[in-house]
Amino acid sequence: MKFLATLAVSAALLVSASMASAAPAMAADGVLVGPNGMTLYTFDKDTAGKSVCNAQCATNWPPLMAADSDKDAGDYTVITRDDGKKQWAMKGKPLYYWAKDTKAGDKTGDGVGGNWHVIKQ
Numbered sequence: 001m002k003f004l005a006t007l008a009v010s011a012a013l014l015v016s017a018s019m020a021s022a023a024p025a026m027a028a029d030g031v032l033v034g035p036n037g038m039t040l041y042t043f044d045k046d047t048a049g050k051s052v053c054n055a056q057c058a059t060n061w062p063p064l065m066a067a068d069s070d071k072d073a074g075d076y077t078v079i080t081r082d083d084g085k086k087q088w089a090m091k092g093k094p095l096y097y098w099a100k101d102t103k104a105g106d107k108t109g110d111g112v113g114g115n116w117h118v119i120k121q
Contacts, residue, residue: 023073024064024088025095027121029105032090034064037104040095044115048092049079061109061116063087064095090119 025032025040032040043061045052053061066078066086079089088095098109098116110118 023076024066024070025076025090030121031107032095032119032121033104034095034097038097038101039105039107039109039118040064041098041109041116041118042090042093043096044117046094049077049089051079051081051087051094053094053096054082060099061096062099064097095119 025034027033028037034040041061043051043053051063053063063081063085064087066088068086070078070086070088072078075091077089077092078086079094081087096116098106098112100106100108107118109116
């Protein structure tokens with residue numbers, strides 16, 4: 001019986017670990033989208049592994065947030081924002097949504113200000 005309990009705990013830890021390292025985004029309609037199906041964007045003014053989109057910028061361009069327990073997975077890394085919260089990045093580029101996209105498939109933020117771009121897949 002103790003063996004079965006140990007096996008169950010080991011399986012639960014394995015599932016938990018694999019879920020924590022799951023990719024936070026996927027391709028849809030030729031672009032990268034978040035778990036909610038909404039288009040993701042990058043910002044040219046960000047530097048590798050560092051978001052400079054804070055305050056009002058982050059209201060207009062909500063970051064793809066990561067949980068404290070999330071871990072890097074392939075091309076995806078977890079970065080720390082200026083406020084100490086975690087955000088997902090792809091190949092070092094922080095990922096964001098655009099507040100004016102209202103439904104899955106919208107890409108209205110592409111090219112805004114010449115600095116915001118969809119991630120083509």
